[in-house]
Amino acid sequence: MNNTCSREEMDEVLMLAEKDPQKLYGALKEHWQGLQPAKNGEILSVAPVFDQAASIEEAAHAQTQQDTGSDVDLRRKKIGRRYRMSIAAIAVITIGIAAYFLNHQSADRAVAQRQVVADVAAPAGTKATVRLANGQTIVLDSLLSGTLAVQEDAKLIKNADGQLVYEAQADPADHTPVYNTLDNPKGSRVVDMTLADGTHVWLNAGSSITFPVAFTGSERRIQLKGEAYLDVSHNMARPFIVQTGDLMIRVLGTGFNVDAYGGTEPVKVTLLKGAVKLSNKNTSSLLKPGQQASVKEQISVSNNVDMDNVLAWKNNKFIFDNSTIQQIMRQLERWYDIEVVYQGVPTTEAFIGSISRDVKLSQILSLLSETNAVHFEQQGKKVIVKR
Template identity: 45%
Template sequence: MENHAKISELLIRHFRQELTPEDSADLESWLQQSEKNRQFFDELNNLPGLMAEVRAYQDGKQIDLEKAWARMREHGWDVQLEREAKVTQLKWWRYVAAAVIILFVSLGIYYLKKPGRALPEAPVVVKAVQTDASPTTTHATLTLDNGKTIVLDSLTSGLLATQGATKVVKDANGKLLYSAEGKAITDKLIYNTLTVPKGSDVVYMQLSDGSRVWLNAQSSIRYPVAFNEEERKVEITGEAYFEVAKLSGKKFVVSKGSMEVVVLGTKFNVNTYEDEADIKVTLLEGSVKVETETNGRRSERIIKPGQQAVLNATKIDVLDDVDLQQVMAWKEGKFVFNNTNIQLIMRQMERWYDLEPTRFEREEVKKWEFNGEISRYSNASKVLQLLEKTGSVKFKLEGKKIVVSQL
């Protein structure tokens, strides 16, 4: 990508954890253009946090590079740059370095929030991780109605397939788009399945009715390439976020087993991971009805924005004042922990980094809770170091398994 200012902006948003799905696709496209781009990006991700004093950054203005570089040298960074250089006069690589490293990496890749619940007092020790796990690129696959499988990140943008009267396109930002031409097929629906495995980035798609869907790692969605006149129904596993297009009188249904979420137009998140105790439906906008069948009896609840329906084997509970930031952190490219149980944290890491189930060396550690926030695009070791700073635990990454023990 030749637009150096655009790349700088994307890198800045990455380190401020403000990337949209479209931004992420643009950044990934740039990373795939050359090994040099990828190496530079990896180096930025691995830089330690640096609390530098930096003056306001605006196009064409001078910044105090001398002070910034001096502070960087204090942290062992081997840097050379002309004094009094203007950002707009730098060669593009130094332009990126100045805009990103000085202004935003200097503010720290991650920060700690308030401490979690009281834990046994013990010194905090951050140990070097023997091996590491990095976030990977998109490994999602699209399975067509005839059984053919397409690996999405192996293809450039353009037409992927034609399903009936519907075209399947991958756009320049990596988004999967369905465009139905003419009237939807009503006698026999044609289904596709999008699968996002463990260790894969979030995938963003748009259904033929204009509804938008984001899929988390270890998730899938099965859907008609064009909907009939009666309803719009999709089936999911794992976790997905929906922004449903409003179509008068035509409901949209998300199902998982006997559970259904029924809407007309709204924004909501559905978490149906098999290794979680409950199914959780969280509403951000609009109104949805959550239905399920237990022991032959049908039950339903209507939830409002900010509420979460929690479905277990026997009933549906509704929680108020849900932490929406924590629920939606995965879509925003973050891990957000707010009094979050360590077992839940480890399951999130296992899906994102494609790790084996965590081993806890002491049972009491499983009850501990943590607070903190960090980019999901950090290596696994960075997340573990964050957790070690918020509690009396230590971690080892042995191959593809995290081992948790008490200090």
């Protein structure tokens, strides 16, 4: 295997090839496994085996002609043909072993490289920012706890546990409110914030809310894009209003989830406690606890909603309950900040399952692939969905 061999060594190899080719194969295979794999795409060749064998056979052939004449020459030609046939057999075996191990070593290295490059980890922290009314942007993950901003009637504080809190003056002045915007992009963990009135907001990845630094006037109004869970501080005299597109959600004191990412999906409002009134330019509806409203042009209401499913994102889980592959991939797209491309018509199969949002992307794709209803190809942060 180091491109050199003596006549005696070649004879031993040829005899082994004739008498016990399986044993030769095993010996070559064991030797090949001990070799270092080719580097930088180098191709290992068995051509030197042919060259060495040809030299031996030609020398033997010439010597025989000088010593014994044509009759022996004919026998030597037969022996030479045996050599050539055996050498060809050795070459085939060697090439087969070489191809097998090179292909598998290359494949193993390629798979390992793809896994390193392609796998995407769950968000480790927040990428959220707060855009202040004066245009200043505060990047939350880069700041220690403490006071982040002081604005007229309130202070923005980041607690030691990462929660954002607006602390308003006891009696803020009744003037035109100053608005800030909290942006939580794709690939970011859930942001936990308490507004100046005590309302608690959890904001999912790929979402934003615009809100007053301090609430003044006869109502408390915020704007939402994406998904949030709100636990609204009770105040009969000052109703709380969430505006998302054309939909207005009016509450007094309640806990509810709003899924308003837009696109082809309807806005979904799910009520856990209290009461909310929904209205758009076409219609209005009153929700009771346990109900969910699905809103496009009209409002349709469902009863006995699975709250674990609705609040899975807030509880750091993915729950798929008869979900389409498009619905699942939209969630993964926001959480892992990936690009999703469909190859062909997506499967119509429905998927059921639950998994932590802390796992790597490849683990979820692997579980989905085990259904054989869908398959994936990862290219960095691009995922191709196949039937």
